[in-house]
Amino acid sequence: MIDAQGINKFFGANHVLRDCDLTVEGGEVVTLLGASGCGKTTLLRCIAGFETPDAGTLTLAGQDVTRLPPNQRDVGFVFQNYALFPHMSVEENVAYGLKARKAPADQIKREVADALDLVSLTDFARRFPNSLSGGQQQRVALARSLILQPKVLLMDEAFNALDAKLRGAMQVELRKIVKRVGITAVCVTHDQSEALTISDRIAVMAEGRIEQFAAPAQIYDNPTSAFVADFIGAANILTRDAAARFSHAAKTLNGNAALVIRPENVMLGGTPDDGVAGKVVFARLTGPAMEYEVALADGTVLRALVDRDGHVPLAVGADTQVAIRNPDACVALPGAA
Amino acid sequence: MMDADVAPARGARGPALASVWADRLGFFVIWTLAGFALLLLIAPSLIVVMISFTETAYITFPPQGFTFEWYADLFSRQQIVESAVTSLRISLWSTTIALLLAVPAAFSLVRGRYPGKTFAGALIVAPQMIPGMVIGVALLFFGAYISFRQSDLMLVLGLTVFCLPFAVRLVMAQLQLLNPALEEASLSLGATKKRTFVQITLRQIVPAIVAGAAFVFIESFDNLTVALFTASPRARPLAVELYNLVQFDSSPMVAALSSLEILLAFVVMLVLGRTIGLERLAK
Amino acid sequence: MTEAFWTRFRDGRGVWPAVPAFVFLAIFFIAPMGVLFSFGFTEIERGQVQENGFTLRYLTDTLSDDLFWWVWWKSFYIGTLSTLLCFLLAYPLAYLYSESGRRMRLLILVLTISPLLTSAIVRTYAWLVILGGRRGVINSTLIELGLIERPFRMLNTDFAVIIGMTQVHLPFMVLPLITVLAARDRNMEAASLGMGASRLSTFFRIVVPLSMPGIVAGLTIVFALSYTNFIIPQLLGGGGFTTLAVQVYEQIVVILDWSKGAMLALLLLGSCFVFILMIGLAGNRVMRWSVKETVE
Numbered sequence: 001m002i003d004a005q006g007i008n009k010f011f012g013a014n015h016v017l018r019d020c021d022l023t024v025e026g027g028e029v030v031t032l033l034g035a036s037g038c039g040k041t042t043l044l045r046c047i048a049g050f051e052t053p054d055a056g057t058l059t060l061a062g063q064d065v066t067r068l069p070p071n072q073r074d075v076g077f078v079f080q081n082y083a084l085f086p087h088m089s090v091e092e093n094v095a096y097g098l099k100a101r102k103a104p105a106d107q108i109k110r111e112v113a114d115a116l117d118l119v120s121l122t123d124f125a126r127r128f129p130n131s132l133s134g135g136q137q138q139r140v141a142l143a144r145s146l147i148l149q150p151k152v153l154l155m156d157e158a159f160n161a162l163d164a165k166l167r168g169a170m171q172v173e174l175r176k177i178v179k180r181v182g183i184t185a186v187c188v189t190h191d192q193s194e195a196l197t198i199s200d201r202i203a204v205m206a207e208g209r210i211e212q213f214a215a216p217a218q219i220y221d222n223p224t225s226a227f228v229a230d231f232i233g234a235a236n237i238l239t240r241d242a243a244a245r246f247s248h249a250a251k252t253l254n255g256n257a258a259l260v261i262r263p264e265n266v267m268l269g270g271t272p273d274d275g276v277a278g279k280v281v282f283a284r285l286t287g288p289a290m291e292y293e294v295a296l297a298d299g300t301v302l303r304a305l306v307d308r309d310g311h312v313p314l315a316v317g318a319d320t321q322v323a324i325r326n327p328d329a330c331v332a333l334p335g336a337a
Numbered sequence: 338m339m340d341a342d343v344a345p346a347r348g349a350r351g352p353a354l355a356s357v358w359a360d361r362l363g364f365f366v367i368w369t370l371a372g373f374a375l376l377l378l379i380a381p382s383l384i385v386v387m388i389s390f391t392e393t394a395y396i397t398f399p400p401q402g403f404t405f406e407w408y409a410d411l412f413s414r415q416q417i418v419e420s421a422v423t424s425l426r427i428s429l430w431s432t433t434i435a436l437l438l439a440v441p442a443a444f445s446l447v448r449g450r451y452p453g454k455t456f457a458g459a460l461i462v463a464p465q466m467i468p469g470m471v472i473g474v475a476l477l478f479f480g481a482y483i484s485f486r487q488s489d490l491m492l493v494l495g496l497t498v499f500c501l502p503f504a505v506r507l508v509m510a511q512l513q514l515l516n517p518a519l520e521e522a523s524l525s526l527g528a529t530k531k532r533t534f535v536q537i538t539l540r541q542i543v544p545a546i547v548a549g550a551a552f553v554f555i556e557s558f559d560n561l562t563v564a565l566f567t568a569s570p571r572a573r574p575l576a577v578e579l580y581n582l583v584q585f586d587s588s589p590m591v592a593a594l595s596s597l598e599i600l601l602a603f604v605v606m607l608v609l610g611r612t613i614g615l616e617r618l619a620k
Numbered sequence: 621m622t623e624a625f626w627t628r629f630r631d632g633r634g635v636w637p638a639v640p641a642f643v644f645l646a647i648f649f650i651a652p653m654g655v656l657f658s659f660g661f662t663e664i665e666r667g668q669v670q671e672n673g674f675t676l677r678y679l680t681d682t683l684s685d686d687l688f689w690w691v692w693w694k695s696f697y698i699g700t701l702s703t704l705l706c707f708l709l710a711y712p713l714a715y716l717y718s719e720s721g722r723r724m725r726l727l728i729l730v731l732t733i734s735p736l737l738t739s740a741i742v743r744t745y746a747w748l749v750i751l752g753g754r755r756g757v758i759n760s761t762l763i764e765l766g767l768i769e770r771p772f773r774m775l776n777t778d779f780a781v782i783i784g785m786t787q788v789h790l791p792f793m794v795l796p797l798i799t800v801l802a803a804r805d806r807n808m809e810a811a812s813l814g815m816g817a818s819r820l821s822t823f824f825r826i827v828v829p830l831s832m833p834g835i836v837a838g839l840t841i842v843f844a845l846s847y848t849n850f851i852i853p854q855l856l857g858g859g860g861f862t863t864l865a866v867q868v869y870e871q872i873v874v875i876l877d878w879s880k881g882a883m884l885a886l887l888l889l890g891s892c893f894v895f896i897l898m899i900g901l902a903g904n905r906v907m908r909w910s911v912k913e914t915v916e
Binding site: 048049050069070071072073074075076077079080081083084085086087096097100101144145148 | 516518519521522523524525526527528529530532533537540541
C-alpha cells in the first residue's frame with residue numbers, strides 16, 4: 001500500500017532522513033518509533049505530503065506521489081493536538097472534507113452520522129471542539145479523517161495530549177476502530193508501550209535511519225542492534241568480556257561483540273557453580289515483580305526482574321549469585337555495545 | 338533539624354511587629370493611589386456626560402435639572418452635522434485603505450521568508466514612532482512641494498499612514514497565534530489551497546480584521562494631530578470642529594457632542610471586546 | 621485563481637503581499653519626512669521653495685536663541701513630570717488589576733481602554749470644565765462647601781497642563797504594566813515571603829524589578845506622547861503657555877514660517893528619540909538579568 005524507497009531529507013545542513021525504506025502492506029498498522037529528533041515525524045510528513053523528500057520515491061497504492069501536494073494524495077492525517085477547526089462544530093469538522101469534495105448534502109449528512117456513530121460521538125455533533133475532552137477531540141479527528149475513506153491513515157503522536165490512564169484505553173480503542181475499518185495506518189510515537197499496543201509492525205528509528213522494521217515480538221526477542229534492544233523494554237547489554245563470565249552464555253555469544261540479556265532472564269540466588277557473585281545495590285517493587293540492580297566484581301551492573309511468587313526479597317547490600325535463566329533467549333550483537 | 342544553639346534566620350519567627358505596620362501603611366498608600374488612578378480615568382468623562390444634561394445655558398457643576406435640549410441643539414447646527422459626515426466619510430476611507438494594505442503585509446511579515454524581513458517589519462510600523470503632528474506637517478510640506486493641497490484626500494492619506502501600524506500589528510498578532518497544523522489538516526482532508534485560505538486561515542483572522550477596522554476607524558474619527566495640518570479648511574472634520582468649539586464656545590452643547598463621542602468609544606470597545614478581547618488589546 | 625497563487629499568498633513566501641504597503645509608505649510617509657527634513661535647511665517664501673536655497677541659518681538661529689532653550693526646558697520638564705506622575709498612579713492600578721478577580725479586572729480594563737478610544741479633545745475638554753474658573757467643578761464645589769470664597773486659579777497653569785497630560789496618557793502607562801504584572805510568576809513572591817521578607821519589601825524588591833520591561837515600555841511611550849503633545853498645553857495652559865510642540869504648530873499654522881517650523885519639528889523629533897534612547901539604555905542596565913546568555 002505504501003512503498004517508500006531511499007527517502008532522504010535535509011533541513012538546511014541537517015540530514016534528518018537517511019535512506020529510509022518502508023513498505024507497508026494493505027490493512028497493516030505500522031508504528032514509527034524513536035526518540036525525539038530521530039526523523040520519525042519528518043518521515044510521516046513526507047508520506048502525508050507536508051514535506052517533499054530531497055531524494056527517494058514514494059508510492060501509495062501503486063501511484064507515484066513523491067511530488068504530489070497533500071490535498072491530492074488521499075491520505076488522512078491525525079495531528080498531535082488534533083488540529084480541529086475551533087470555529088466549526090464537531091459535525092462541521094467531520095463534514096469538512098466531504099464539503100471540499102462538493103459531495104451532495106444528503107450524502108454528507110448520512111456519512112457524518114455514520115462516522116460519528118463509529119467513534120461514539122453522535123450526541124456531541126453540535127458541540128465545539130473546545131468544549132470536548134482530549135479523548136473526544138481525538139475521536140473527532142479520527143472521524144474527520146476516516147469519513148473520506150483515505151488509502152492510508154497517518155497519526156502523529158496522537159496520544160500525547162491525553163493523560164496517562166486515558167491514553168492506554170484510547171490506544172486499545174483506536175486499534176479496534178482501525179481494525180474494524182480495515183485501513184492501512186502509520187503512527188508516530190516515542191512511547192514503546194503505545195507502539196506495542198497498536199502496531200502490527202514497528203519501525204525503530206534513530207538519527208534519521210530505520211534501525212529495525214519487524215513485528216513487535218520479533219523486535220523484543222531479536223533486536224538487531226544495541227539501540228533497538230535498549231529502546232524496546234529494558235536490556236542488559238554486556239561486552240564480550242563481561243558476558244564470558246557466564247559459562248552458559250558463551251555459546252550464544254559465539255564470537256560476537258556484545259550480548260543482550262533481558263532483566264527477566266536474569267536469575268538471582270542460585271548455587272555458586274552456575275553463576276557469578278554479585279552484590280545488590282538497588283531494589284524496588286514494580287508490582288508483580290522485584291527489580292534489582294546487582295553489581296558484579298568487575299563493576300558491571302545488571303538489572304534483574306524477579307517474580308515475587310515464592311521469592312524472598314533481597315536487601316540492598318546483600319551478596320547473591322547471578323545466573324542466566326535461559327541462554328537461548330539472549331541475543332548476540334556483532335557491533336560494539 | 339536545626340541545631341538548637343544556631344540562631345534562627347531573621348524573620349523565621351514571622352516578621353517583626355514594626356514591619357506589619359509598615360506593610361499595612363505601604364499597601365494603604367498603594368491601594369489609595371490605585372483608587373485615585375481609577376477616579377482620574379472615569380471622573381472626567383462622567384462629569385462631561387452629566388453636564389450635557391444641564392438646563393442652564395452655561396457649563397455648571399453640579400448640573401441643574403435635566404434636558405435633552407443640548408443634544409437637539411447639536412443636530413440643528415448644520416456645520417457640526419456636516420463635519421460629522423465629513424469625518425465619517427474620511428474615516429471609512431482610511432479604514433478601508435489601511436486594511437487593504439495591512440492584511441497582505443501582515444501575511445508577508447509573519448510567514449514570508451526573505452532577507453531583510455526584520456527591516457521591512459520595522460519600516461511598516463515606523464509611523465507609530467512619529468507623532469501625528471509630524472506626520473501631518475510632513476504631508477503638508479510634501480503637498481506644497483508637489484502642488485497638492487490640503488484636502489479630504491490628503492487627510493485620508495495622512496490618517497492611513499498614522500493608523501497602518503496598528504492594523505498591521507493586530508493582524509500579525511493573530512496570524513502568529515494560528516496553528517499551522519489547521520491548514521495542513523484542511524489540505525490533508527482534500528481541500529484546495531484557496532478553500533483552505535478562505536475557510537481556515539482568513540476565517541480565523543477575521544476577529545483581528547474587525548478589531549483592526551474598529552480601531553483604525555475610531556482613531557481616524559477622533560484624530561486631531563494629523564487633521565489640523567492636512568484637512569481641507571472648507572470641509573473640516575469633526576475633531577477640528579470640536580477643537581475650535583472647545584476653545585471658543587462655553588455652551589453645554591459642547592458637552593453633549595463630547596458625550597456622543599464617549600458613547601461611540603464604548604460602541605467600539607464593545608466591538609473590540611467581542612472580537613479579540615480587551616486583554617489582547619493591552620498588548 | 622491558480623493553486624500557485626494561493627500557495628504563495630498562504631505561505632506569504634514572497635515579499636510581494638507587503639509591497640503595496642511599502643510603496644504607500646514610501647510615497648506618503650518616507651518622502652514627506654524627507655521633504656520635512658529638507659525644508660529645515662531651505663529658504664521658503666510663501667510656500668514656494670527658493671532655488672539654491674540651502675541654508676544652515678535655521679539650525680544656527682534656533683540653537684543660538686535663548687527662547688528656544690527656555691521653551692525646550694519647559695517641554696522637557698512638563699513631559700518628565702507628567703510621565704512620572706503617570707507612573708506613580710498607573711503602577712498601583714496595574715498591580716490592583718493583577719491582584720483582582722475577573723469582574724474587577726474587566727472594570728479596570730474598560731475604564732483604561734475607553735479613554736484610549738475617546739478623542740483627546742473630549743478628555744481635555746473635561747479638564748477645562750473641572751479646573752475652570754468660578755463655575756469649574758472644583759471651585760464651585762469648594763465654594764458651595766464654604767471652604768473658599770474666591771475661586772482658585774487652576775486653569776492656565778503648569779499644574780493644569782501636567783494633570784491633563786497625566787490623565788490623557790494614563791492608559792498608555794497602565795496597559796504595558798498590566799501585561800507584565802498579570803503574567804508574572806507568583807512563586808517568586810511566595811519564595812520571598814517564605815524567606816521572611818515582609819510584603820512591602822517583597823513588593824519593592826521582587827514585584828517592581830521583575831516588571832521592569834513593562835515599566836520601560838510605559839515610560840517610553842508616555843514620555844514621547846507628553847513631550848510632543850501640543851493640544852493640551854494650548855487648551856489648558858492658556859495663551860502665554862508654550863512648549864516646543866506648541867511652537868511647531870504656531871510657526872507652521874499661525875506664523876507660516878515653514879522653514880523655522882520644520883527645523884523645530886526636527887529638533888523636537890530628534891531630542892525625543894534621544895530621550896527615548898536614554899530611557900531604553902537605562903532600562904537595559906537595570907534589566908541586565910533579562911538578557912539571555914547565548915552559549916556557543
